[in-house]
Amino acid sequence: MNTFSRWVGDRLILVLGLLVLLYMFVPIFVVILMSFNAPGSRNSYTFNGFTLDNWLNLCEPYQLCSSLRTSIEIGLLATLVATLLGTLMAFAMVRHRFRGRSSANLFVFLPMATPEIVMGSSLLALFVNAGFAGALGFWTIFVAHVLFCLSFVVVTVKARLSGLDPRLEQAAADLYANEWQTFWRVSFPLVFPGILAAALLSFSLSFDDFIITNLNAGQEVTFPMFVWGANQRGIPPQINVVGTVMFTVALLVVLLGEMGSRRRAAR
Amino acid sequence: MSAAGHISSLGPAEAELDGPPDPEGQKRGWSGYLLLLPGALWLLLFFVVPTVTLVATSLYDPSGSLQLGYQMTGHWQNYVDALRDYGPQFVRSLIYALIATIACIVLGFPLAYAIAFKAGRWKNLMLVAVIAPFFTSFLVRTLSWQYILGDNEALVSVLRALHVLGPEGYLLATPFAVVTGLTYNFLPFMVLPLYASLEKIDPRLIEAGTDLYASPFTTFRTVTLPLAMPGLVAGTLLTFIPAAGDYINSELLGNPRTRMIGNEIQDLFGAGDYPTAAALSVTLMAAIVVLVFVYVRRAGTEELV
Amino acid sequence: MGTDLQLTSVTKRFGTFTAVDDLDLTIPEGSFFALLGPSGCGKTTTLRMVAGLEEPTTGTIMLGEQDITRLKPYRRPVNTVFQSYALFPHLTIADNVAFGLKRQRRKDVASTVQEMLALVELEHLAKRRPAQLSGGQQQRVALARALINQPQVLLLDEPLGALDLKLRRQMQLELKSIQTEVGLTFVHVTHDQEEAMTMADTVAVMNEGRIEQLGSPEELYEAPATTFVANFLGQSNLVSGSVATTRGDALELDVQGARILAHAAHARVTSGEVWAGVRPEKVYLSGAGDDDGADVNTLGDGVVSDVSFVGVSTQYLVRMPWGQELTVFEQNTGARERFRPGDKVDLHWRPEHTFLLDASQDASAGAEVEDA
Numbered sequence: 001m002n003t004f005s006r007w008v009g010d011r012l013i014l015v016l017g018l019l020v021l022l023y024m025f026v027p028i029f030v031v032i033l034m035s036f037n038a039p040g041s042r043n044s045y046t047f048n049g050f051t052l053d054n055w056l057n058l059c060e061p062y063q064l065c066s067s068l069r070t071s072i073e074i075g076l077l078a079t080l081v082a083t084l085l086g087t088l089m090a091f092a093m094v095r096h097r098f099r100g101r102s103s104a105n106l107f108v109f110l111p112m113a114t115p116e117i118v119m120g121s122s123l124l125a126l127f128v129n130a131g132f133a134g135a136l137g138f139w140t141i142f143v144a145h146v147l148f149c150l151s152f153v154v155v156t157v158k159a160r161l162s163g164l165d166p167r168l169e170q171a172a173a174d175l176y177a178n179e180w181q182t183f184w185r186v187s188f189p190l191v192f193p194g195i196l197a198a199a200l201l202s203f204s205l206s207f208d209d210f211i212i213t214n215l216n217a218g219q220e221v222t223f224p225m226f227v228w229g230a231n232q233r234g235i236p237p238q239i240n241v242v243g244t245v246m247f248t249v250a251l252l253v254v255l256l257g258e259m260g261s262r263r264r265a266a267r
Numbered sequence: 268m269s270a271a272g273h274i275s276s277l278g279p280a281e282a283e284l285d286g287p288p289d290p291e292g293q294k295r296g297w298s299g300y301l302l303l304l305p306g307a308l309w310l311l312l313f314f315v316v317p318t319v320t321l322v323a324t325s326l327y328d329p330s331g332s333l334q335l336g337y338q339m340t341g342h343w344q345n346y347v348d349a350l351r352d353y354g355p356q357f358v359r360s361l362i363y364a365l366i367a368t369i370a371c372i373v374l375g376f377p378l379a380y381a382i383a384f385k386a387g388r389w390k391n392l393m394l395v396a397v398i399a400p401f402f403t404s405f406l407v408r409t410l411s412w413q414y415i416l417g418d419n420e421a422l423v424s425v426l427r428a429l430h431v432l433g434p435e436g437y438l439l440a441t442p443f444a445v446v447t448g449l450t451y452n453f454l455p456f457m458v459l460p461l462y463a464s465l466e467k468i469d470p471r472l473i474e475a476g477t478d479l480y481a482s483p484f485t486t487f488r489t490v491t492l493p494l495a496m497p498g499l500v501a502g503t504l505l506t507f508i509p510a511a512g513d514y515i516n517s518e519l520l521g522n523p524r525t526r527m528i529g530n531e532i533q534d535l536f537g538a539g540d541y542p543t544a545a546a547l548s549v550t551l552m553a554a555i556v557v558l559v560f561v562y563v564r565r566a567g568t569e570e571l572v
Numbered sequence: 573m574g575t576d577l578q579l580t581s582v583t584k585r586f587g588t589f590t591a592v593d594d595l596d597l598t599i600p601e602g603s604f605f606a607l608l609g610p611s612g613c614g615k616t617t618t619l620r621m622v623a624g625l626e627e628p629t630t631g632t633i634m635l636g637e638q639d640i641t642r643l644k645p646y647r648r649p650v651n652t653v654f655q656s657y658a659l660f661p662h663l664t665i666a667d668n669v670a671f672g673l674k675r676q677r678r679k680d681v682a683s684t685v686q687e688m689l690a691l692v693e694l695e696h697l698a699k700r701r702p703a704q705l706s707g708g709q710q711q712r713v714a715l716a717r718a719l720i721n722q723p724q725v726l727l728l729d730e731p732l733g734a735l736d737l738k739l740r741r742q743m744q745l746e747l748k749s750i751q752t753e754v755g756l757t758f759v760h761v762t763h764d765q766e767e768a769m770t771m772a773d774t775v776a777v778m779n780e781g782r783i784e785q786l787g788s789p790e791e792l793y794e795a796p797a798t799t800f801v802a803n804f805l806g807q808s809n810l811v812s813g814s815v816a817t818t819r820g821d822a823l824e825l826d827v828q829g830a831r832i833l834a835h836a837a838h839a840r841v842t843s844g845e846v847w848a849g850v851r852p853e854k855v856y857l858s859g860a861g862d863d864d865g866a867d868v869n870t871l872g873d874g875v876v877s878d879v880s881f882v883g884v885s886t887q888y889l890v891r892m893p894w895g896q897e898l899t900v901f902e903q904n905t906g907a908r909e910r911f912r913p914g915d916k917v918d919l920h921w922r923p924e925h926t927f928l929l930d931a932s933q934d935a936s937a938g939a940e941v942e943d944a
């Protein structure tokens with residue numbers, strides 16, 4: 001009886017976990033399905049029949065593709081800058097001793113503990129007070145996105161770096177590698193998975209953000225803003241194509257990285 | 268480990284706050300400041316300065332406008348007015364966020380536990396699966412819930428047939444839908460830190476607990492839960508805070524009586540009433556800081572439940 | 573002098589804690605030098621200062637004529653075999669070994685690496701990664717990676733600590749023969765006294781940041797300078813006594829009423845109160861009252877309290893009239909009488925095996941910290 005109940009207990013938690021995972025995927029399945037939906041008369045969220053039209057005419061809805069482009073541009077740029085600055089900060093915080101380390105930790109954590117609406121309002125207050133009310137747009141969005149990605153990068157890279165034995169870097173120095181060579185030949189390759197994860201996370205956070213962006217965008221329209229606007233006018237099924245593509249690409253990147261690290265581990 | 272595994276490092280943020288890592292291998296001198304400088308400047312310029320500006324803005328004379336400019340008059344009345352006008356939205360935000368956070372714990376714990384201890388070789392794949400929904404746009408996902416919960420869709424029909432809902436019952440445009448959306452959208456932020464803490468627990472410890480106490484529930488309460496605490500605290504913060512400030516779920520899945528504080532702040536900014544909007548923002552932040560402080564102290568010193 | 577390594581009043585403090593305390597040390601070129609001490613005594617810190625990974629708080633470190641105290645690690649002709657190897661996990665074995673040569677832009681890297689891997693018998697694993705190697709193999713890679721640079725000084729920080737006993741014995745011999753072959757200065761850190769004694773020409777015994785004694789293994793063993801060395805290197809019986817008369821090199825002591833002889837060569841103090849020491853294997857037993865000649869030291873009226881048979885020898889604990897228990901190792905030659913618990917015995921040893929230590933030192937210093 002005891003072993004039986006344990007058997008059930010073991011499976012139960014796994015089954016529960018898989019059910020939760022399924023719950024997380026239900027909306028994704030809907031998005032994928034709807035990307036192949038032939039638009040009905042009134043509501044695009046009623047399945048009328050299979051079609052590839054949405055995929056072929058992705059850019060048909062006004063502003064969809066331009067907003068997509070804006071989002072990707074901002075996403076890439078913000079990811080680049082946030083990953084760079086955040087990685088440097090993580091190195092400073094793990095590998096260097098200086099006064100005020102613990103306040104630096106708190107300082108980095110605070111933006112993550114700030115609701116988006118508050119962070120967005122603060123930035124808007126700053127921009128308006130500094131006389132940039134008319135200049136809101138691409139660059140103000142970029143500034144905001146770097147800001148909220150930065151903390152996530154620091155935390156992610158720091159976690160990887162703290163797991164890295166400092167003696168590896170010391171061994172490199174002992175073997176005639178100067179600071180620069182030590183960084184590029186030892187630290188960087190070993191921390192790289194963490195940096196890659198941070199970059200992926202940054203891009204998805206940036207691409208996804210609506211609340212902060214909406215406050216600081218001026219006339220600029222990002223993809224989430226397009227979706228928001230479309231919700232009030234009637235949602236074009238093409239947004240589901242974008243959702244599906246994003247999902248697939250991200251999954252591929254992650255799985256390729258996974259396979260790469262497995263292959264490397266096996267060699 | 269792979270990139271996928273590393274996103275789960277969201278968790279330890281909390282734990283690292285209290286203890287400095289092993290001092291060996293740390294360099295002294297100016298290079299540390301130099302590396303820190305660009306990022307710190309960014310945070311200073313675009314996080315600290317704006318926060319100060321926001322507080323200042325909340326004290327402007329509300330009779331000004333964006334075009335004419337505002338007078339700094341130390342107008343505390345803004346706070347009184349804001350709380351009088353928007354008290355219900357405020358309370359509602361905190362309650363919705365609280366319910367969503369509890370739902371995230373209830374859903375997230377089994378999942379994180381299953382990944383940490385039961386997934387075996389599928390561990391990494393399951394982690395990827397937790398992160399994957401991140402990459403479908405937040406808004407697109409939420410719109411998808413609009414469809415799933417829709418009046419003429421399968422879910423509602425089934426619930427009506429089962430008499431869970433009355434014949435005229437519906438889900439969309441209810442507080443239930445809003446909380447469902449919040450729960451759904453912030454669930455990964457609960458699962459990942461929880462997983463990161465659980466993963467560090469030696470499974471033998473849980474076995475030993477089962478030996479000593481026999482009852483799985485006692486083992487859970489006395490062994491697993493305390494060890495999972497850092498992840499639970501981090502997960503709670505990462506879920507509760509964004510949920511309390513969110514307005515997308517309320518807007519897309521709710522009705523005018525489910526409006527949250529985020530909706531009001533956004534609309535006030537849209538309407539150009541900066542002082543009131545700023546006062547609401549500051550109040551929200553203050554409320555969160557107080558709640559978080561109380562929660563972290565409580566969770567840190569004694570068992571949560 | 574060539575390129576001797578010389579540390580002059582080197583002190584290292586971490587905050588208020590002094591890890592290395594005013595250390596003076598000269599390590600001759602080409603020697604196999606062991607730094608021996610219990611864990612936490614400052615051995616690693618000393619090595620790290622020589623390697624340049626830690627900066628001394630005060631003092632200087634010279635390599636030949638060159639002051640290297642504040643030189644960056646990558647500018648010193650010194651290489652290290654780290655305590656847990658610190659192999660680069662992302663590089664192959666060959667790339668690990670080639671790392672130092674490539675940074676120095678040496679020529680013929682590939683063939684040199686081949687030779688080096690041959691020396692440590694790992695050619696067949698050149699394409700593997702560290703995680704796929706056993707502990708012993710990783711240890712050789714770490715050695716090869718450092719040796720290939722032909723440093724003027726090779727630092728080894730407990731290089732055999734992670735290996736099991738059998739492998740450790742084997743590697744001790746291999747390391748020793750490699751050192752003889754390449755003729756470089758080896759500074760070998762260990763907390764294992766047996767390892768230090770088998771391998772090194774010169775051993776420095778370190779305790780709480782200071783050098784207690786420096787010398788050849790025999791010197792340290794036969795004439796320990798402090799109670800710490802007497803207990804840390806092997807075992808010792810220390811009995812309190814006082815010097816009665818001095819005749820040239822010969823000292824006569826009063827030890828618990830018995831007359832004990834000692835030689836001045838093995839005496840750190842030559843008057844007053846002393847610890848009279850003798851190694852357990854230097855002592856032999858006889859039945860109480862049996863005369864054993866006049867020129868040996870004798871402590872009488874002991875009672876055997878414990879006997880343990882350990883194959884090559886039998887170890888006795890003998891309780892003396894003044895309450896102290898002394899240890900005696902007798903070789904199992906079969907020629908000597910065996911005693912049982914409760915037997916009354918006398919202890920004897922030759923005068924030159926007595927050593928005298930400062931009575932103000934703690935008789936049990938260094939005794940408990942010894943481990944395998």
Ligand SMILES: Nc1ncnc2c1ncn2[C@@H]1O[C@H](COP(=O)(O)OP(=O)(O)O)[C@@H](O)[C@H]1O
Binds near residue numbers: 292615
């Ligand atoms: N970076 C450091 N900060 C503070 N204390 C240290 C540091 N490195 C070593 N110590 C202390 O110095 C003492 C000597 O350490 P170590 O040289 O590693 O000893 P050993 O190698 O002999 O075991 C220990 O008590 C250790 O705790």
Ligand SMILES: [Mg+2]
Binds near residue numbers: 612616617655729730
């Ligand atoms: Mg050590």
